[in-house]
Amino acid sequence: MQTTPKSRPTGVTIIAILNIIGGIIMLLIGLGLAIAGAIIPFVPQSEFQQQQQNLTTGDIDLSQVPPSFLGGGILAIGGILIAIGILSLVVAYGLLKGRCWAWTLTVILSIISIVLAAISIAAGSIPSIISIIVSGIILYYLYRPHVKAYFGKTVSASGPSSADQA
Secondary structure (H helix, E strand, O other), rough: OOOOEEEEEEEEHHHHHHHHHHHHHHHHHHHHHHHHHHHHHHHEEEHHHHHOOOOEOOOOOOOOOHHHHHHHHHHHHHHHHHHHHHHHHHHHHHHOOOOHHHHHHHHHHHHHHHHHHHHHHHOOOHHHHHHHHHHHHHHHHHHOHHHHHHHOOOOOOOOOOOOHHH
């Protein structure tokens, strides 16, 4: 059983609150997309074609995509966002309770966020640098000794094991 200090670091609470806010937003957007994706195949063809003309912008022309295919794609994106939203809420709970797995997941997700933001910057999305900065701050904070201690991620006081010295 893991032991954690009685007081939760303030930064952990802030990260958990950000996860809760993000999770709720993703759930709401995911539900909206799922509902839209489920309704699109049932829209009358004439009305759907009229609305598809509004979807034609630049190089992307969705006017030839069948409504059922478009609806299925939107439904799938909604489902993914719902799953990510639920995961975000579960991670927030784990952070608030000082669970070791929540620390690990937050580190992994922060690294993934940095990689995806770097790819976005390479593709021309300069504002993604904000995501890199925020994820970097979260990573730095999670590796602070008192934060790692809260999650039970400290090195034992007996020193390194004989396997580490080999």
